[in-house]
Amino acid sequence: MTDTTTDVTEHDEYDEYGEHDEHDEHAGPESPEAAEILASARLCVDPELRRAIDSLPGAMRRIARYHFGWEHADGSPAAGHAGKAIRPALVLAAVRALGGDQAMAVRAAAAVELIHNFTLLHDDVIDRDATRRHRPTAWTVFGEPDAILAGDALQALAQLLLAEDPHPGAPAAAARLASCVVELCAGQQADGALERRGPDEVTLDECLAMAEAKTGALLGCACALGALYAGAGRSEVEALDGFGREAGLAFQLIDDVIGIWGDPGHTGKPARADLAARKKSLPVVAALASGTPAAAELAELYGRPSADGDLDRMAHAVETAGGRDWALLHAGDRMSRAINQLAGAVPVPEAAGSLLALAEFVTRRTH
Template sequence: MAARFAASPSGDLGDPRPLPPHATSEVLTRYRRLMEPALRQAVTSLHPWGAHMAAFTLGWSDIDGTPLDEHGGKSLRPALAMLCAQAAGSPPDSAVPGALAVELVHAFSLVHDDIIDSDERRRHRDAVWKAFGVGPAVLTGDALLALAISRLAATDNSIAMGYLSRALVELVHGQTEDMAFENRPWNGDDAVTAEEYSGMAARKTGALLGCAAAVGTALGGGSAAQAERMYGMGRSLGLAYQMVDDLLGIWGDPAVTGKPVYSDLRAGKKTLPVLSALAADDPAAGKLEDLLLTGDLDDDTVRLAADLIEAAGGADVTRELAARHAGLAVEALGACFPGATELHELRDLCELIVNRSH
């Protein structure tokens, strides 16, 4: 399902040849190690019970508190923040408060998302609500959000705080739209359109990536204009990210994603592969619509629905659009920071988003 994208023909990104396969993991590991001490110190300031659940959320410990030698996520957003600070002319640690803030907000959103969606598994383990209960999970998410705001506020950078506030409003707006879409019909005048989907994804997923890039730029001494351009870049990147998520939510390997196969179809989510397939001028589109309207989502039905989505071109359209939006993000990076040595690594992160498997 990989969908490669091209560097800008202007040459702003320099040599467009692919980086070595290990390059992205090295970038993420380097910046995670730079941020993690500050993140762990911040978490210890929580109530002991909250800190225990936060450590589980972040992948640092098991349910009983046993330390784990692993990490909860890829840390894409913190890496993006610190790379943007460097591209703006400052050392990466200048963006550490912003990096940990966006990571904490991301963790908060996942904790609450799993409650909303009744997802019992996250990253091959019990979701926080499944491990500790819904009430404690809500409090854990709230604590992570409050901690994010307090740590970024301590920088006294009003531009950075403005972007965090803006992203939070957009994130909640997008999540609300995503939930509301589930109650909309599959066909007719009130059916969800691809345009509505794009607006939702840009807010739900793009806002925090935009925040990471803009906050990193601001903390790194970039101009207000550069920060605004990077916020827009992140929203484009978020569209690509969400589109790949949609593909993984239907066809992802459970052994890699940590979630059941066809999970989004079972939940009746209005994702781009489904919307694109339904809009296609193809016999499979009509069959898919009839199937979805039955409301019967047993194993055989969701398997057939996935086949019909692919036959109608829904998967191909989604891959192509994800690659296009990632390409736009790369072009925006090159235009905002022409000649910056970090552009190769920034480009590599963008490519990872489109070609990831989880």
């Protein structure tokens, strides 16, 4: 990140929500295709999103418009951006990949984006995060009660868009999106519960399951909704869901590596941020579970306040215990699984191109 006001609180949001909005500003050279796909999805979904938000009653509308970066706190227009639209882009790309007409799936894409933003509003309250997308979070501006209520209203609005959509895929999409919300809630709950436990009381399987629920589920749901709107059969829909989930897990693994070792040349995210916060990220938990002497050292360092040089010692211990290698290998494995799932449902490589470009975009910081 180039913003010098960035603090640890702001970084956490990126880890936790797969929402590394700043990166698109720097993404051009690496992924012109993904950047084009995202810009096109934003153009496509924004009018629907704005129409939906503008249908909300006064105060709810104002909070939502602030959260999306369309207004300042005083209600004056803002040119801020509402995130990278990865989830709407996945919906639309999945529709195209399965031979559907993406113009018919704009409501579904907007619904997924509304659900994503409902969870951001609530998670910021829950995690006491003060900054999102370079601005004060909604609850710091409007108070916790109104931020909670605006989140509730966005969840309802997402379901309203689908319930009023005459598209034959809409009812199944509504059910799938509602199920996904339950999974997102469980994932966010598990995240809090895992963070409250001791570092040696958390298993890797639990952390992977949490990351899948919290990050993978909505990416998978976005792809599945695209498949439903393309009229795909059950196996294609499940394969697309699997593609999004696996790519989401790969993203989370990479993001966790960056949270320790950083990627300053690319994103500016400072190294060691997750270690300073004692986050039970996937490389850390893998290292702790390794049964090595480095694992014991890491557990000891994680259990006490940091002295000078401790953060570097922790990073070294995670690496020595194999946590970094495991995370990178596992991320690669998840991407392979994602690609396999996609290949099963979309045999023509050209048709799958946009989905692959998006998956590579969200995990590209490996390269």
